[in-house]
Amino acid sequence: xxxxxxxxxxxxxxxxxxxxxxxxxxxxxxxxxxxxxxxxxxxxxxxxxxxxxxxxxxxxxxxxxxxxxxxxxxxxxxxxxxxxxxxxxxxxxxxxxxxxxxxxxxxxxxxxxxxxxxxxxxxxxxxxxxxxxxxxxxxxxxxxxxxxxxxxxxxxxxxxxxxxxxxxxxxxxxxxxxxxxxxxxxxxxxxxxxxxxxxxxxxxxxxxxxxxxxxxxxxxxxxxxxxxxxx
Amino acid sequence: xxxxxxxxxxxxxxxxxxxxxxxxxxxxxxxxxxxxxxxxxxxxxxxxxxxxxxxxxxxxxxxxxxxxxxxxxxxxxxxxxxxxxxxxxxxxxxxxxxxxxxxxxxxxxxxxxxxxxxxxxxxxxxxxxxxxxxxxxxxxxxxxxxxxxxxxxxxxxxxxxxxxxxxxxxxxxxxxxxxxxxxxxxxxxxxxxxxxxxxxxxxxxxxxxxxxxxxxxxxxxxxxxxxxxxx
Numbered sequence: 408x409x410x411x412x413x414x415x416x417x418x419x420x421x422x423x424x425x426x427x428x429x430x431x432x433x434x435x436x437x438x439x440x441x442x443x444x445x446x447x448x449x450x451x452x453x454x455x456x457x458x459x460x461x462x463x464x465x466x467x468x469x470x471x472x473x474x475x476x477x478x479x480x481x482x483x484x485x486x487x488x489x490x491x492x493x494x495x496x497x498x499x500x501x502x503x504x505x506x507x508x509x510x511x512x513x514x515x516x517x518x519x520x521x522x523x524x525x526x527x528x529x530x531x532x533x534x535x536x537x538x539x540x541x542x543x544x545x546x547x548x549x550x551x552x553x554x555x556x557x558x559x560x561x562x563x564x565x566x567x568x569x570x571x572x573x574x575x576x577x578x579x580x581x582x583x584x585x586x587x588x589x590x591x592x593x594x595x596x597x598x599x600x601x602x603x604x605x606x607x608x609x610x611x612x613x614x615x616x617x618x619x620x621x622x623x624x625x626x627x628x629x630x631x632x633x634x635x636x637x638x
Numbered sequence: 639x640x641x642x643x644x645x646x647x648x649x650x651x652x653x654x655x656x657x658x659x660x661x662x663x664x665x666x667x668x669x670x671x672x673x674x675x676x677x678x679x680x681x682x683x684x685x686x687x688x689x690x691x692x693x694x695x696x697x698x699x700x701x702x703x704x705x706x707x708x709x710x711x712x713x714x715x716x717x718x719x720x721x722x723x724x725x726x727x728x729x730x731x732x733x734x735x736x737x738x739x740x741x742x743x744x745x746x747x748x749x750x751x752x753x754x755x756x757x758x759x760x761x762x763x764x765x766x767x768x769x770x771x772x773x774x775x776x777x778x779x780x781x782x783x784x785x786x787x788x789x790x791x792x793x794x795x796x797x798x799x800x801x802x803x804x805x806x807x808x809x810x811x812x813x814x815x816x817x818x819x820x821x822x823x824x825x826x827x828x829x830x831x832x833x834x835x836x837x838x839x840x841x842x843x844x845x846x847x848x849x850x851x852x853x854x855x856x857x858x859x860x861x862x863x864x865x866x867x868x869x
Binding site for chain 2: 464468489575579593596
């Protein structure tokens with residue numbers, strides 16, 4: 408490759424990096440707004456999240472396309488190829504986080520539109536905060552090709568899983584005490600499950616960064632030991 | 639490329655195709671056995687499914703590695719590149735189907751080990767049958783690079799979604815009538831949710847086949863209209 412095409416290649420790689428981060432920012436906003444709408448009952452905000460998922464899907468299609476065209480045209484090797492393949496995988500996880508944000512928004516809407524006024528019985532804000540931190544740290548690692556926070560993210564994921572189990576136990580107690588709360592408890596349970604899954608996907612992104620940086624596939628490594636068994 | 643390396647290239651592509659189908663077969667068996675164990679209460683079978691998930695994860699790591707080495711060494715273009723990228727994506731969906739099979743096995747184990755003998759209250763065999771058919775059709779399409787069944791799979795997915803909603807309504811009724819069934823009903827609900835997600839992933843595989851064959855990204859296209867809105 409000439410100096411000129413090499414520079415052009417760098418520009419293209421940088422565009423993909425920027426695209427992933429932009430999509431990451433969009434997805435982060437979707438999650439934050441879904442949770443804000445859940446807390447406040449702002450139905451317009453919740454509907455905006457649902458509608459906004461189209462933009463997330465579009466971002467995935469565009470980035471996938473950019474990545475495969477770059478592979479075809481530039482035939483990247485070693486680090487560059489790992490970067491592009493990691494980008495494709497990270498984008499798939501981001502898209503799924505977007506799906507979960509939409510699910511939260513829809514469930515929150517049903518809760519706040521129900522005949523019985525919705526009173527939250529379990530606190531989800533702590534685990535919501537944790538998964539947003541995990542997502543931010545993972546994206547930051549992607550931006551700087553820095554995998555040093557993977558372990559920290561893994562520990563937070565274990566904490567989120569523990570909190571989910573606690574939430575489930577609490578909700579079961581409420582449902583048993585007052586069967587009239589079953590429907591709204593189930594909606595809340597699904598929201599808690601979505602938050603937990605967002606944590607899983609953020610951890611996946613962190614693992615793609617490890618692969619990108621080191622060429623090492625750390626998925627499933629000691630997962631059982633750290634997480635104490637997945638639900 | 640010389641005739642010789644061209645042939646070698648074909649052999650490598652064929653190996654990837656065979657690897658994906660083998661992993662698909664493994665995952666299909668995992669799902670079928672988890673559901674069989676759920677129905678029969680065979681705890682040893684359920685434990686075998688849980689243990690077998692490691693093999694699924696290993697298959698993904700190996701195939702991912704094969705695919706990225708092939709891209710680096712052979713620099714495939716056009717159809718071949720689309721095939722390899724589709725394989726990477728299909729394998730990610732297969733791995734997640736494997737996760738769901740493991741979740742079903744674990745929930746089934748809890749149900750059958752509970753103090754109260756487990757009596758199934760909702761029928762899941764119809765939707766289980768449907769998602770297994772979807773998976774088989776999608777893998778068959780991958781094997782033969784044939785995308786003609788994508789629409790049929792999409793319609794089955796919509797049917798599975800409808801059945802899931804019906805199951806949820808039924809379970810809510812049971813829980814309200816007899817709060818002692820809440821715990822086991824929730825386990826059943828999570829199993830139903832896993833079956834529904836297996837259908838989603840099978841549909842994803844079918845969509846990767848469409849991309850492989852036509853270069854067209856059909857994800858999210860009319861999804862809402864056909865599915866009548868995702869839960």
